[in-house]
Amino acid sequence: MAGRHSTLNIQHSAFNISLSSLSTPAFLVDRNIVEQNCLRMRARALSSGVAFRPHVKTHKTIEIGQMQHGGAAGPITVSTMAEAEFFADSGFGDITYAVPIAPEKLPRAAALAARIERLNILIDSELALRAVEEFHAANGTVFDVFLKVDCGYHRAGVDPNDPDSARLAMAIANSPAVHFQGLLTHAGHSYNASGIEEIRRIAAEEIESLTRFRAILGIDDLTRSIGSTPTLATADTFADTDEIRPGNYVFFDAFQSTLGSCTRDEVAVSVLATVVGSYPERGQAIIDAGALALSKDTSPDHLDPNFGFGLVCDVNLNPLPARLIALSQEHGKLATSVPLPVGTRLRVVPNHSCLTAAMYDRYHVIDGGNIVDEWRPVRGW
Amino acid sequence: MAGRHSTLNIQHSAFNISLSSLSTPAFLVDRNIVEQNCLRMRARALSSGVAFRPHVKTHKTIEIGQMQHGGAAGPITVSTMAEAEFFADSGFGDITYAVPIAPEKLPRAAALAARIERLNILIDSELALRAVEEFHAANGTVFDVFLKVDCGYHRAGVDPNDPDSARLAMAIANSPAVHFQGLLTHAGHSYNASGIEEIRRIAAEEIESLTRFRAILGIDDLTRSIGSTPTLATADTFADTDEIRPGNYVFFDAFQSTLGSCTRDEVAVSVLATVVGSYPERGQAIIDAGALALSKDTSPDHLDPNFGFGLVCDVNLNPLPARLIALSQEHGKLATSVPLPVGTRLRVVPNHSCLTAAMYDRYHVIDGGNIVDEWRPVRGW
Numbered sequence: 001m002a003g004r005h006s007t008l009n010i011q012h013s014a015f016n017i018s019l020s021s022l023s024t025p026a027f028l029v030d031r032n033i034v035e036q037n038c039l040r041m042r043a044r045a046l047s048s049g050v051a052f053r054p055h056v057k058t059h060k061t062i063e064i065g066q067m068q069h070g071g072a073a074g075p076i077t078v079s080t081m082a083e084a085e086f087f088a089d090s091g092f093g094d095i096t097y098a099v100p101i102a103p104e105k106l107p108r109a110a111a112l113a114a115r116i117e118r119l120n121i122l123i124d125s126e127l128a129l130r131a132v133e134e135f136h137a138a139n140g141t142v143f144d145v146f147l148k149v150d151c152g153y154h155r156a157g158v159d160p161n162d163p164d165s166a167r168l169a170m171a172i173a174n175s176p177a178v179h180f181q182g183l184l185t186h187a188g189h190s191y192n193a194s195g196i197e198e199i200r201r202i203a204a205e206e207i208e209s210l211t212r213f214r215a216i217l218g219i220d221d222l223t224r225s226i227g228s229t230p231t232l233a234t235a236d237t238f239a240d241t242d243e244i245r246p247g248n249y250v251f252f253d254a255f256q257s258t259l260g261s262c263t264r265d266e267v268a269v270s271v272l273a274t275v276v277g278s279y280p281e282r283g284q285a286i287i288d289a290g291a292l293a294l295s296k297d298t299s300p301d302h303l304d305p306n307f308g309f310g311l312v313c314d315v316n317l318n319p320l321p322a323r324l325i326a327l328s329q330e331h332g333k334l335a336t337s338v339p340l341p342v343g344t345r346l347r348v349v350p351n352h353s354c355l356t357a358a359m360y361d362r363y364h365v366i367d368g369g370n371i372v373d374e375w376r377p378v379r380g381w
Numbered sequence: 382m383a384g385r386h387s388t389l390n391i392q393h394s395a396f397n398i399s400l401s402s403l404s405t406p407a408f409l410v411d412r413n414i415v416e417q418n419c420l421r422m423r424a425r426a427l428s429s430g431v432a433f434r435p436h437v438k439t440h441k442t443i444e445i446g447q448m449q450h451g452g453a454a455g456p457i458t459v460s461t462m463a464e465a466e467f468f469a470d471s472g473f474g475d476i477t478y479a480v481p482i483a484p485e486k487l488p489r490a491a492a493l494a495a496r497i498e499r500l501n502i503l504i505d506s507e508l509a510l511r512a513v514e515e516f517h518a519a520n521g522t523v524f525d526v527f528l529k530v531d532c533g534y535h536r537a538g539v540d541p542n543d544p545d546s547a548r549l550a551m552a553i554a555n556s557p558a559v560h561f562q563g564l565l566t567h568a569g570h571s572y573n574a575s576g577i578e579e580i581r582r583i584a585a586e587e588i589e590s591l592t593r594f595r596a597i598l599g600i601d602d603l604t605r606s607i608g609s610t611p612t613l614a615t616a617d618t619f620a621d622t623d624e625i626r627p628g629n630y631v632f633f634d635a636f637q638s639t640l641g642s643c644t645r646d647e648v649a650v651s652v653l654a655t656v657v658g659s660y661p662e663r664g665q666a667i668i669d670a671g672a673l674a675l676s677k678d679t680s681p682d683h684l685d686p687n688f689g690f691g692l693v694c695d696v697n698l699n700p701l702p703a704r705l706i707a708l709s710q711e712h713g714k715l716a717t718s719v720p721l722p723v724g725t726r727l728r729v730v731p732n733h734s735c736l737t738a739a740m741y742d743r744y745h746v747i748d749g750g751n752i753v754d755e756w757r758p759v760r761g762w
Contacts, residue, residue, distance in 0.1 A: 023485060025762060057710060079711040099711050102655040102669055103724045104404060124658055127723040148658075155707075155714055156658040156667050188709065274483040277505055277529075277537040286537050288483055292739050293762070296677045326536075328569065329438060329735055330460045330480050333536055342508040343484045354710050358673050361761050380742050381406060381674070 017371050019315065020345070024274040025293035027360040028347070029375070031367050033268035034250055038067045041232070041249050048238035053077050053096060055227065055247025058354045060377035061363070062090045064250055077227070077245045081108055084119065086378035093117035096225075098184065098245065100124050100148055100156050103131035110141040120181055124148035124158050126168055129175065136177035146184040146225065147172055151209035152202065153188040160213035169217050182223030182242070183210045190230035192302065196260050203231035207241050233261040253353035254311040258300050270317065270347040271310070271356065272364075273332065275340045284333060285340040289348060291327040292359055297352035311349035312336075324348065398752050400696065401726070405655040406674035408741040409728070410756070412748050414649035415631055419448045422613070422630050429619035434458050434477060436608065436628025439735045441758035442744070443471045445631055458608070458626045462489055465500065467759035474498035477606070479565065479626065481505050481529055481537050484512035491522040501562055505529040505539050507549055510556065517558035526553055527565040527606065532590035533583065534569040541594035550598050563604030563623070564591045571611035573683065577641050584612035588622050614642040634734035635692040639681050651698065651728040652691070652737065653745075654713065656721045665714060666721040670729060672708040676740055678733035692730035693717075705729065 019028075045052035054068040057079035065076060065087055075094040078084045084095050093116040101109060101121045113119040121143050123129055132143055147169055150157030158165035172180045187206035193199045210224040226232075227245030233256070238244055251269045252262040271293055277286035299307030308323035312334060322336035332348070334340065350356035357363070357377065365373035400409075426433035435449040438460035446457060446468055456475040459465045465476050474497040482490060482502045494500040502524050504510055513524055528550055531538030539546035553561045568587035574580045591605035607613075608626030614637070619625055632650045633643040652674055658667035680688030689704035693715060703717035713729070715721065731737035738744070738758065746754035 023489070023762070024483065099669065100657040100667065100723070102405065102657050104655060108404070125723045127659070128657075131724065154663065154665070155709065155712055159662070162662075274485060276481040276483045276509075278508070281540070281543075282535065284535070286481065288480065288762075291676075291678070291736055295672075296736075297672070328536065329739075331536055342481070342506045343512065355672055355677075358710075381404065 019272065019366060019369050019371065022272060022364060022371060024272050024345070025289040026272045027357060027363050028270050028272055029251070029363045029365050030268045031365050031372065033266060034064060035067060037250050037252065037266060037268060038064070039070075041246055042068065042070060044235075045238065045244055050238045050241055051075065051223070051243040053094075053225070053243050053245050054250075055079070055098070055245050056083060056087060058247045059250055059357060060086075060379070061375045062087065063375045065090075065092060068250065077247070080381045081105055081112070082378055082380050084112055088112060088116050096120040096122070096146065096184070096245070098122055098186075100128060103128065106131065106135045106141075109143070110135070110139060113141065113143065118144055120144045120146050122146050122148050122184060123172070124156055124168075126171070129168065129172060129178075133175060133177040143178050144181045145172055145178040146182050146223075147180070149183050149185045149209060149213055151185040151187055151206045153186060155186075155188055157185060160209050160216075165213070166216055169213075173217070173219055180219070180222065182225055183214060184225040185210055186245075187226070187228040187231045190228050191255070191259065191300070193230065193259065194302065196234055199230045199234050199260070203235055206231055207239075211240055229256060230259055230261045248354060251353035251357065253356075254307070254349045254351045255297070255299055258303055258307065264349075267349055267353075269353050269357065270313070270349050272315075273346050273348055275342055275344040275346065278340055278342050280339050283335055283337060285322070285336050287332040287334065287346060287348075288330065289332045290330040292329055294324075294327060294332065294348060294350055295352060295355035295359055296327055297355055299351050307351075310351055313347045313349060315345045315347055317347055317349070320346070400653065400747060400750050400752065403653060403745060403752060405653050405726070406670040407653045408738060408744050409651050409653055410632070410744045410746050411649045412746050412753065414647060415445060416448060418631050418633065418647060418649060419445070420451075422627055423449065423451060425616075425618065426625055431619045431622055432456065432604070432624040434475075434606070434624050434626050435631075436460070436479070436626050437464060437468060439628045440631055440738060441467075441760070442756045443468065444756045446471075446473060449631065458628070461762045462486055462493070463759055463761050465493055469493060469497050477501040477503070477527065477565070477626070479503055479567075481509060484509065487512065487516045487522075490524070491516070491520060494522065494524065499525055501525045501527050503527050503529050503565060504553070505537055505549075507552065510549065510553060510559075514556060514558040524559050525562045526559040527563050527604075528553060528561070530564050530566045530590060530594055532566040532568055532587045534567060536567075536569055538566060541590050541597075546594070547597055550594075554598070554600055561600070561603065563606055564595060565606040566591055567626075568607070568609040568612045571609050572636070572640065572681070574611065574640065575683065577615055580611045580615050580641070584616055587612055588620075592621055610637060611640055611642045629735060632734035632738065634737075635688070635730045635732045636678070636680055639684055639688065645730075648730055648734075650734050650738065651694070651730050653696075654727050654729055656723055656725040656727065659721055659723050661720050664716055664718060666703070666717050668713040668715065668727060668729075669711065670713045671711040673710055673740055675705075675708060675713065675729060675731055676733060676736035677708055678736055680732050688732075691732055694728045694730060696726045696728055698728055698730070701727070
C-alpha cells in the first residue's frame with residue numbers, strides 16, 4: 001500500500017510531481033490543512049479532559065487515522081465492519097462500531113473483538129439485545145455495548161424520555177451477556193441549523209440528553225459519548241461529557257464552511273477537474289467531474305438554495321463566478337459568467353467531503369501545489 | 382478476477398449459496414433479467430438494421446458487455462478512459478469514448494487507439510480540434526472523431542442550428558489530423574419527460590437533429606449515432622439513424638419504471654439491506670444501506686415527488702408501504718406504516734442503477750434466490 005509510512009520519509013517521496021500533470025478527475029487532500037484540523041480538535045479534547053475517539057469514516061485512511069491521534073493508533077469510531085477490520089490490521093485496537101449492529105454481523109464482530117483490545121458495538125432495541133444474548137449463549141462472546149440515544153436527530157437511538165428506554169438500559173446493565181460501556185448520541189440535526197447560536201443550543205441538548213438519561217439510570221460509570229462536527233467544531237471546550245467522536249473535521253467541506261463549522265481556509269479537500277465543453281452562448285460549461293467524481297449531496301439548502309453541487313474555484317482555490325447546476329454520471333454542468341475555455345483546470349470544493357472521498361480509490365496528497373503522496377482508503381462493507 | 386467466464390460453467394460455480402447468508406449491504410443483479418434486457422434491445426437493433434454500440438457505463442463489467450452482444454466483444458460506448466482500457470484488455474476492440482475529450486487525455490487515448498481496432502473520441506469545440514491537431518503534429522496520431530451535437534438536452538454538444546457548428550464540422554471534415562466518423566447526440570432530457578408521448582416526441586427530435594445537420598453539411602457517410610435509454614427503450618423500431626447507444630437498459634431502475642421506459646419486472650438490480658433500528662412509535666426504521674450503498678439520486682420528482690431514495694421491497698421484491706426518506710453515509714431512514722423489526726431483510730430497487738452500481742466493488746449475481754456468481758466492475762477514471 002503506497003505511502004503508508006510516508007510522513008517519515010516525505011523528502012524522498014516519488015510523488016513529488018506538479019498538480020498540472022495530474023489526470024482528472026482527482027481527489028486532492030492538502031496535508032498541512034488536515035494536520036492543522038487534526039491538531040486543533042485533539043488539543044481541545046485533551047485540554048477539556050475528555051476521551052478522544054475520532055470517527056474515521058470521512059477519510060478511511062490509516063495515515064489520517066494516525067494523524068488524528070498525533071501519530072498513534074488511538075481509539076477510533078467506524079461506520080462499517082470493513083473499516084473496523086482495516087484499522088485493526090494496522091494496530092488500532094480500540095474501536096467503536098457506531099451504527100446499530102445487524103444481528104447477521106455478530107459473528108464477524110465477534111471474530112474482530114477476539115483479536116483486538118476492545119470492540120464496542122451499538123444497540124438500541126430489545127431485539128438486538130436478544131440477538132446478542134443468543135449469540136453469547138451459543139458462542140460465549142461478551143460484547144462491549146453502547147446504547148444509542150436519540151438527542152433530537154430522530155435517525156437511530158432510543159428516546160431518553162421514554163420509560164421503555166430506561167427499561168432497555170437496565171436490561172443491558174443486568175445482562176450477563178454484555179458489558180454495558182455507555183451511552184452514545186449524535187446530533188446530526190446540527191447540520192440543519194441556521195447559525196452558530198442554533199448549533200450551540202443543539203450541542204447543549206446533545207450533552208444534556210445523555211447526562212439526564214444517565215442520572216435516571218443511576219449508573220455513574222457509563223461513558224457519555226457525543227459527536228457531530230458542527231456541535232464539536234464550534235465549541236470552545238467540552239464539559240459535562242466523557243468522550244467526543246468528531247469525524248468530518250479532518251477535511252471539512254463546502255457544507256461545513258457555509259454552516260459556520262469552519263472557515264473556507266480550513267477545508268482540506270477539493271476535486272481537480274478539466275473543462276471539456278464550453279458554451280459561452282448559453283453561459284455554460286462542462287467539466288469531467290460528474291456524480292461519480294463529486295457525489296450528489298447538496299449544500300445547506302436552507303442557507304443558500306442556489307449554491308450548487310460544490311464550490312467552483314480556479315486551481316489556486318479562488319472562487320469563480322460559476323455554479324455547478326447539474327451532475328450526470330461523468331459530466332458536471334456549470335452556469336458561468338466568465339469564459340471557461342476547453343482545457344481549463346478547476347478545483348471544486350465538495351459539499352460533503354465524506355461522500356466525495358468515498359468515490360476514490362486513492363487520494364492525491366498535496367503540499368504547496370505539488371503531489372507529495374498517495375493515500376488509499378478502505379472501501380465497501 | 383472471479384467469475385469472468387462463469388456463464389460457461391455455472392453449474393459448477395462456488396457461489397451457489399443462499400441470499401439469506403449474504404452480508405449487507407450487497408448489490409444484487411438478476412442474471413436472467415439482465416439477459417432478457419440485453420436480448421430484447423439487441424434484437425430490435427438488428428431487426429432495424431442499425432449498428433449497435435451499447436454503453437457499458439451502467440454495469441462496467443466484462444460479463445454484461447459480452448451479454449449485450451450475445452457473447453461477443455462487439456462495439457461499445459464508454460464514459461471513462463478507465464472503462465475503455467479495461468474493456469480493451471478483454472478483447473473489445475471498437476470503442477467510442479462518449480464524453481468530450483480533455484486535451485490532457487490525448488496521450489492516453491493515443492496509446493489505447495494504437496492497440497485496438499478503433500477508438501472514437503468526441504469533440505465539440507474548435508479548441509479541442511486544435512488540441513487534437515497539435516497532438517497529431519507532434520505525434521502523428523490520426524484520431525477517429527465524432528462531433529457531439531446538442532439535440533435539446535443542453536449539456537454538451539454544438540447547436541445544430543448555429544452556422545458556427547457547421548463551420549466546426551467542416552473544419553473537422555477538412556482536417557488531415559483526424560478521420561471524421563460521424564455525429565453523436567444524447568437526448569438526456571427524455572429523463573424529464575412526463576410520459577411516453579413526450580418521450581417519443583424527444584426521440585423524434587433526437588433523430589431529426591442529426592439527419593438535418595448532416596444534410597446541411599452534405600457529408601452523407603457520417604454516422605448518425607443516437608442514444609438514451611428512455612428514447613430507445615420505448616421505440617418499436619429505429620429508423621432514419623445509423624447507430625444506437627443505450628446503456629441503462631441492461632439494469633433499468635426505479636426511475637425508468639416510473640418514467641415508463643420499462644416495467645417493474647424488467648428492473649434487474651436491487652440492494653439487499655438489513656433493518657438495524659426500528660422505531661414504531663414514530664413510524665420509522667433504519668437500514669444499513671445509506672448514501673454509500675444506494676447513491677443519492679432521486680426518483681423522477683416531476684412524476685412522483687414523494688417517491689424517496691429507492692423503492693422499498695421485501696426480499697421477494699414485493700413493494701412495502703415504506704419510503705426511504707433520508708440517506709446519511711451508512712444509514713437509510715424509512716418512514717413505514719408496517720412494523721419492520723431489527724434483523725428484517727429488505728431489498729431496495731435503486732432510483733438510478735448506474736450510480737448505485739458504481740458504489741460496489743463486486744456485484745452478487747442471483748438466479749432464483751441463490752447467489753450464482755460474482756462480477757467485478759472497473760472503477761475510477
